[in-house]
Amino acid sequence: MNMIKALFRRELMSYFATPVAYVFIVIFLVLMGTFTFYLGGFYERGQADLMPFFSFHPWLYLFLVPAIAMRLWAEERKTGSVELLMTLPITAWQAVLGKYLAAWAFTGIALILTFPIWITVNYLGDPDNGVIFAAYIGSFLMAGGFLAIGACLSAITRNQVIAFVLTVVVSFGFLLSGFPMVLDLFSGWAPQSIVDGIASLSFLTHFSSISKGVIDLRDLVYFGLLISAFLYANTIVLQWKQAD
Amino acid sequence: MKPMIKIEGLTKRYGQHTVVDNLSFDCSAGEVLGFLGPNGAGKSTTMKMVTGFVAPSSGNASVCGHDIATDALAARRKLGYLPEGAPCYPEMTPRTFLEFIADIRELSGDRRKKRLAEVIERLHLEPVLNQSIDTLSKGFKRRVGLAQAILHDPQVLILDEPTDGLDPNQKHEVRQLIRSMAADKLIVISTHILEEVEAVCSRAIIISAGRILADDSPRRLAAQSRYHNAVRVTVSDAGSFDAVHAAIGQLPSVDRTETDRDHLTITALAKSGSNNAATLHQVSRLMTDKGWNVAGLQLETGRLDEVFRQITGGAMA
Numbered sequence: 001m002n003m004i005k006a007l008f009r010r011e012l013m014s015y016f017a018t019p020v021a022y023v024f025i026v027i028f029l030v031l032m033g034t035f036t037f038y039l040g041g042f043y044e045r046g047q048a049d050l051m052p053f054f055s056f057h058p059w060l061y062l063f064l065v066p067a068i069a070m071r072l073w074a075e076e077r078k079t080g081s082v083e084l085l086m087t088l089p090i091t092a093w094q095a096v097l098g099k100y101l102a103a104w105a106f107t108g109i110a111l112i113l114t115f116p117i118w119i120t121v122n123y124l125g126d127p128d129n130g131v132i133f134a135a136y137i138g139s140f141l142m143a144g145g146f147l148a149i150g151a152c153l154s155a156i157t158r159n160q161v162i163a164f165v166l167t168v169v170v171s172f173g174f175l176l177s178g179f180p181m182v183l184d185l186f187s188g189w190a191p192q193s194i195v196d197g198i199a200s201l202s203f204l205t206h207f208s209s210i211s212k213g214v215i216d217l218r219d220l221v222y223f224g225l226l227i228s229a230f231l232y233a234n235t236i237v238l239q240w241k242q243a244d
Numbered sequence: 245m246k247p248m249i250k251i252e253g254l255t256k257r258y259g260q261h262t263v264v265d266n267l268s269f270d271c272s273a274g275e276v277l278g279f280l281g282p283n284g285a286g287k288s289t290t291m292k293m294v295t296g297f298v299a300p301s302s303g304n305a306s307v308c309g310h311d312i313a314t315d316a317l318a319a320r321r322k323l324g325y326l327p328e329g330a331p332c333y334p335e336m337t338p339r340t341f342l343e344f345i346a347d348i349r350e351l352s353g354d355r356r357k358k359r360l361a362e363v364i365e366r367l368h369l370e371p372v373l374n375q376s377i378d379t380l381s382k383g384f385k386r387r388v389g390l391a392q393a394i395l396h397d398p399q400v401l402i403l404d405e406p407t408d409g410l411d412p413n414q415k416h417e418v419r420q421l422i423r424s425m426a427a428d429k430l431i432v433i434s435t436h437i438l439e440e441v442e443a444v445c446s447r448a449i450i451i452s453a454g455r456i457l458a459d460d461s462p463r464r465l466a467a468q469s470r471y472h473n474a475v476r477v478t479v480s481d482a483g484s485f486d487a488v489h490a491a492i493g494q495l496p497s498v499d500r501t502e503t504d505r506d507h508l509t510i511t512a513l514a515k516s517g518s519n520n521a522a523t524l525h526q527v528s529r530l531m532t533d534k535g536w537n538v539a540g541l542q543l544e545t546g547r548l549d550e551v552f553r554q555i556t557g558g559a560m561a
Contacts, residue, residue, distance in 0.1 A: 006347035010333070010340075017335040017376070080331030084392070087295040087327070088348050089320040243299040 003090045007098025008105070015106050024068065028110045031060055036117065048125025053117055054135045054211045058175055058204055061146050066167035068107060069150020070160045072099050073238075077158035086242070092235040100151050100231055107143040111136065131213030138210030141223040142203055146171050148230035155237040171203075174226075178202030201226075246309065247272050248322075248400050248430040249294060253303035256289050256454075263289045265454035266303065271447070273399070276426045278445035278462065279434040282556055286454040287434040288328050291404050294432075295325045307400055321349075324398035326406055330389030334378035338369050338388045341377060342395060349396040363391040366421060382409040390418065394425065401431045407440060419444050438548045442466070448548075452556040466546030468554075473514040475527045478540035482508060488536055495530065497522045508539070 015021040032053065036042050040052025076082035085095060121127050150167040157163050176182050178199045186195050199205075206219045247270035256264040264286040271277050279287050292298040294305045296312040296319065305312045310319035333341060342363070346356050364370055367387040372380055377388060386409055393401060406422070407415040422431055422444050435441065441448050441462050448465055450458040458465060466472065479488050485508060492512050493501050499515040514523045524543045531538050 002350070003348060006344060009347075010336075010344045013340065014333060014335050079334065080327060080329055081333055083292070083297050083327040084325075084331055087297050087320060087323070087325045088345075089317045090348060091317065242297065 003094045004098045004101070007090070007095060008102045011099050011102030012105055015102070020071075021106065024064070025110050025113060028060070028064055029113060031064075032056070032114055032117070035060065048121055048127040050117065050121055050127065050132050050135060051211075053114075054139060057139045058142060058207060061143055062168060062171055062175060065107065065143055065146035066150045066164045066171065068103055069147050069167055070154050070163040072103060072151045073155035073234075074157055074160045074163040077155075078160070086238070092238045096151070096231055096234045096238070100148065100234075103147050103151065104144050107147065108140055111140055111143065128213065131211075134213045134215050135211035137215065138207050138219070141210070141220070142207045145174070145203060145223050145226050145230075148227040148234075149174070152230045152234040152237060155234050155241070174201060175203045178205045248308055249305070249432070251290075251294065251303070251305045254290065254293055254300050254305055255302045256286070256293060256298065257301045263454050264293070264300075267451070267454070267456060268303075269449065269456065269459065271430055271432070273428055273430050274426065275430055275447055276422060276445045277430070277432045278441040278448040279432060279451070280436065280438070280441060280448055280552065281434075281451040283436070285452045285556075287451065288404055289454075290451075291325075291402055291432070291434060292327075295323060295327075295402060296320060297327075321396075322399050324393035324396065324401045326389045326393040326403040328404040329408075330386045332377045332385060332388055332392070335376060337374050337376055338364075338380075338384075338391070339373045341388065342391060345392045345395050351396060359395055359397065363395050366394075367391045368417075383411060383414050386410055387414075387418075390421070399429055401425070401429055403431065403433045405435055406433055407435070407437065415440075438552060442548055450552060450555050457555045458551075462548060463545070465551050466548045469546035469548070469551045470513055471511070471544045471550060472546035473521075473523060474544045475512045475514075475523045476509055476540070476542045476544060477512070477527060477531070477538060478507065478509045480508075480537040480539040484536050485510075487534075488531075491530055491534065492527060495523070495526045497526055511544075 035056040036050075036053040040056060042052045045052065073082070076085060086092075118132060121132075122129070146167075149170050150163070153166045153170065154160075154163040156166070173182060179202070183195055183199060186198055200222075206222050209216055210219050250270045252268050254264055254267040255262065267286075267290060279290070281287050289298060293300045294307070294312065296316050299313065306315075307319040308322040310316075310322065312319045333344075336344070342360055346360060351359055364373065367390055369384070369387060369391060372384050377385060380388070386406070390403070390406060393403065403422075407418050410418060419440065422433065425431065426444075426446075433440070433445070445462055448458070448460065448462045449456055450465075477488065477492065479485055485503075485505065489501060489503055489510050492498060492510055495512070497515050498512045500513055502511045502513070503509070504511075512523055512527060521543070524541075528541060531541070
């Protein structure tokens with residue numbers, strides 16, 4: 001536990017030691033604001049909720065979270081510090097978790113900094129804060145899902161651009177797996193149960209139910225399993241690289 | 245004494261290419277082992293396998309009795325490792341970086357403070373402690389890497405090219421540091437700087453193409469050189485050069501001579517099996533008898549670089 005804490009602290013500190021953290025947070029907040037107010041029609045709708053705000057989260061995460069995740073392992077590989085890290089007395093799991101949790105906490109910080117929009121909606125009307133809270137939880141879990149995918153793919157390569165592109169593509173697949181664009185790839189030949197299975201992997205379906213205020217155990221389990229699976233894959237990739 | 249590092253049949257293959265080929269050796273505390281070889285000989289790969297960063301294709305390695313594959317954490321706790329190129333986290337400062345390492349090495353309380361203060365002092369990191377590692381010179385970066393490796397006072401220290409990129413003063417200091425720590429530890433360094441081996445190592449292993457070609461003390465390795473017990477004379481007067489050269493060539497224990505007219509030196513190579521000082525003795529008597537002026541007279545112990553070239557097949561020359 002202490003190891004994970006030390007790794008977590010180091011990783012989180014390194015975000016703020018470079019402009020990366022500040023650039024990311026500013027861009028995240030500006031885009032959130034722009035999408036909510038212009039594309040989402042926050043004022044025009046005349047409703048005191050944050051639907052226009054949360055409905056853009058999946059799409060923003062699709063591009064912004066891979067940008068956070070791409071450096072997790074690819075940069076360590078590039079600078080060679082991975083050799084230092086992996087010869088310290090820590091297990092692959094501790095390294096994977098420490099780094100992942102730091103990145104997740106960082107997206108959490110960015111998410112918390114969107115609080116002015118919550119203040120705004122409370123000032124303008126009388127929203128259901130329970131729904132908003134649930135949606136924040138859902139959004140955070142979804143960011144965690146994107147991040148776990150990105151962390152795993154980042155361990156495959158030393159090139160951050162490749163890590164970014166791979167993560168966007170795979171995340172896009174997960175995001176849209178409930179939609180014809182992805183399902184049509186399978187519906188021609190695969191049995192219906194598999195098609196249904198793939199459809200149920202969609203980030204969007206799970207996120208949208210949470211963001212309506214319904215925290216269903218199945219959605220929590222879904223994100224929990226997804227994150228665990230990709231982090232497990234991450235440790236496998238590290239061990240595989242060790243033998244390489 | 246129980247060996248601190250034990251390597252048995254260690255092999256690494258990348259596809260068809262065998263980088264490390266069935267390597268076996270032991271080493272124990274008190275040794276400073278120099279790992280020599282031309283570039284690409286498999287030095288770094290061997291070190292990466294001993295520290296557990298790279299998994300061997302076959303064979304095994306253990307550190308203080310802990311197998312690096314099955315008991316990795318215990319083995320790594322005993323180890324300090326400076327990887328090739330001394331990689332660090334560039335955005336950190338030496339202080340935050342060393343504190344991170346202290347956390348991972350589970351140093352706490354007084355011991356933590358003492359160890360941090362000691363490595364900072366020994367590697368002269370005080371002036372750059374709060375500067376990001378990114379902005380440091382190569383010499384400082386290397387020293388931060390060394391500080392990290394010795395922070396927990398490990399029993400086994402593995403240093404991949406510890407003095408690479410340092411200036412002569414810094415090299416000297418790092419060698420002193422290595423010597424001062426050698427008494428109760430095992431230190432393994434890889435290098436292709438042969439004077440370093442002579443300066444700090446008690447044992448040298450020469451490898452090439454992943455195999456051990458020689459394993460002996462640097463002194464005995466150097467003795468294999470044809471320059472072992474050779475005598476180098478520098479004459480002070482160019483006029484007498486040829487006469488001196490001819491006379492030395494006639495001496496009983498001299499096998500043959502090499503000359504360098506620009507520097508007015510004649511090197512007399514001793515016949516193999518001749519007594520240590522026989523050639524020196526004969527040459528010096530010759531010079532006094534004939535009344536020739538000598539600017540320098542030197543007994544050579546042997547040239548490690550020459551032995552190295554000979555053993556590794558001249559690939560480096």
